[in-house]
Amino acid sequence: WKGTCNRVHRRREVKAKEKNMLAGWRKAIPIGGWSSAEAKACASTLEGAAQAGLVRAQGYIHGEWKDATDGATLSVDNPATGETVQQVAKMGARETVEAIASASDAFKTWKKRTAHERAAVLWRWHDLIHENREHLAAILTSENGKPISEARAEIRSGMGSITWSAEEAKRVRGDVLEPPMRNRRNVVLKQPVGVVGAITPWNFPMSMVTRKVAPALAVGCTVVLKPSELTPLSALALAELANRAGMPPGVLNVVMGDAPAIGRTILKSPDVKKIAFTGSTAVGKMLMAGAAETVKKVSLELGGNAPLLVFDDADLEKAAAAAATSAFRNAGQTCICAARILVQEGVYDKFVELLAHHANSTRLGNGMDSSVTTGPLITPAAIQRVDEHVADAVAKGAKVVVGGKKRDGIGNFYHPTVLSEVSLDTRVHMEETFGPLAPVFKFKDEEEAIRIANDTPYGLAAYFFTSDLARGWRVAEALDYGMVGLNEVGFTHESIPFGGVKESGLGREGSSYGLDDFLEIKFVCMGLGYEKR
Structure with missing residues (x-):
């Protein structure tokens, strides 16, 4: 009986805390003060989450x-x-x-x-x-x-x-x-x-x-x-x-x-x-x-700065669509996004044209609007970093094909950006941008493409597009990365060993290999006594 009373008392305490938390949450989000219809919709949905007891304000210990x-x-x-x-x-x-x-x-x-x-x-x-x-x-x-x-x-x-x-x-x-x-x-x-x-x-x-x-x-x-x-x-x-x-x-x-x-x-x-x-x-x-x-x-x-290589025998439509998907997903704020796009010189201009079309097709806005394809960057500092990388590349000869600036108004929005004629001495080649920026570099042959792709301290993910099976094996083995996508950029799944090499990290997550990182190996020797002769 005492245990039952204690459980009832605890449930009442939890309900009271949830009621107070919900009231505080409503006060923290003045729906009427938002001008955006999407923001109001977001708040309405969040209120449902709060009523379900899922918008918490405290830490969780024991x-x-x-x-x-x-x-x-x-x-x-x-x-x-x-x-x-x-x-x-x-x-x-x-x-x-x-x-x-x-x-x-x-x-x-x-x-x-x-x-x-x-x-x-x-x-x-x-x-x-x-x-x-x-x-x-x-x-x-x-x-x-x-x-x-x-x-x-x-x-x-x-x-x-x-x-x-x-x-x-x-x-x-x-x-x-x-x-x-x-x-x-x-x-x-x-x-x-x-x-x-x-x-x-x-x-x-x-x-x-x-x-x-x-x-x-x-x-x-x-x-x-x-x-x-x-x-x-x-x-x-x-x-x-x-x-x-x-x-x-x-x-x-x-x-x-x-x-x-x-x-x-x-x-x-x-x-x-x-x-x-x-x-x-x-x-x-x-x-x-x-x-x-x-x-x-x-x-x-850890960090990525992933290269995406496009050879002249690739399906350019597929490669451009994949590059845009990878580069602009989560507004470019992913560790495995295509951050350096390398295109063979014979198909360079056509690829840039296709990529620009995809960038122009994106829609910025509040993520609760189902028609939005690109949301904001996480902080104003993130916008500043993208701006700095674009300015550095332009100062060294790059051309802004699409975007290249912050969107006016509220929110941390930056227009999806495509840069062409990007040189290898730019910050965007040497540093991870972590924003909606797709710089397109040019290469002559397979050897140069691999050299440029591997010219980085990072080694998380890399992608390349080709229709040549022999080249597929050569390039996949030559790229110094923990994960490589051949004609594919969407390989993330719980069944794969996710992780990188070089300064992109240690260990793997997912797959059976991922469990090993949480286990210790213990050797046990059991003596059965001496045998009688």
């Missing part, structure tokens, strides 16, 4: 929603409108220590569950995400800005990571080794590494969470998740659904806010055994150096 210890908050803004979507708790070192302790304690029991038992929890999480997918898409678009169609696709991708990991963890295999002596038996076990510090980016605020969290939980690890402070609402909504799915307290914890303080705490803690990070190469290097202090396992998915 199965409970918590404010920052000092009461600090930060604003989550819609990059399409400039309006505040939500005020959320701004957490730091103290809350992170609490989250790590909770995850460490939960690991003791979670790792003992069978893979089938853990999979059952993950499947319930997946089903709740599916049921609430429209609410989640509205949350994602409101804080990130991407078109609602891309948000829905991201959620589908995230769900795929959950189900793949849940089932693949059932097939984790050890080994039996032939012993050197008759009275011994040698076996190899795979065991969960422990508490994982997962740090996710703003450009894919849902799929990057499940891509890290799902395999970790599936094999028996527990997680302290730090989403980007620019887009924490998606991660918090996923945590709410994980809670409803029956995920035990401490198995998944979410802290957001003071990124340096949270990061340092995760790195210094001896209880955190692994770092899983997606973000910039610069931050990845700092995390790698910090992880060395306690010798943590590290998996890093």
Whole structure:
């Protein structure tokens, strides 16, 4: 009876908090103050998500929603409108220590569950995400800005990571080794590494969470998740659904806010055994150096600056459409977007013409409008970086074919841009732009194309288009990249080993290889006693 009363009391407390949160959320988003019809539609859909209890304002530690210890908050803004979507708790070192302790304690029991038992929890999480997918898409678009169609696709991708990991963890295999002596038996076990510090980016605020969290939980690890402070609402909504799915307290914890303080705490803690990070190469290097202090396992998915090569025997219509899709997806804010387009000189002019047509066919706007194909950049600083790269290229001889400027009015919008006659001494060749910019370079032959494509410290993804099968094999093997697409740019899926080489990272996410990053290998030698002679 006492337990029943306590559960009823807790439910009443949760309902009261949700009611207060919804009232605060409505106050934070003055629908009447927005001039855009799409913005009003976005707010209306978000209100539905809030009423469903999915627009959270607190961090999630040990199965409970918590404010920052000092009461600090930060604003989550819609990059399409400039309006505040939500005020959320701004957490730091103290809350992170609490989250790590909770995850460490939960690991003791979670790792003992069978893979089938853990999979059952993950499947319930997946089903709740599916049921609430429209609410989640509205949350994602409101804080990130991407078109609602891309948000829905991201959620589908995230769900795929959950189900793949849940089932693949059932097939984790050890080994039996032939012993050197008759009275011994040698076996190899795979065991969960422990508490994982997962740090996710703003450009894919849902799929990057499940891509890290799902395999970790599936094999028996527990997680302290730090989403980007620019887009924490998606991660918090996923945590709410994980809670409803029956995920035990401490198995998944979410802290957001003071990124340096949270990061340092995760790195210094001896209880955190692994770092899983997606973000910039610069931050990845700092995390790698910090992880060395306690010798943590590290998996890093970092910068890209991907080349896309078009040979003179390629299907130009297909290549141009694919290049535009890749370059302008999520307003160019993806680590595997076609950031350097290399075209053989014999078909260069025709390709530029086709690419310009696709760029001119895009529609900028609020992502909640289903006709919009390109949303905003995440911050004004992102616009400034694109502007700087365009100005640098033009100063060195490039021509603006399409776009080349920020859109007037509210929101962080930049017109999809195509540059021709781009030289190799430009910043856009040497640095990752992370914006809707498609610079087109010229090459003479296969050897030069490969040399230019590999002339970068990055090595995440590369693409090329040709109708020559022999060339296909040669170029695929010659490109120094972790992933290569031949006549294809849309290969991302939970079944592939996603990751790069060189300064684009370490380890792989997805596929059976991705689970290995969350496992330790243990060798066990069993002595059977001495044989009688």
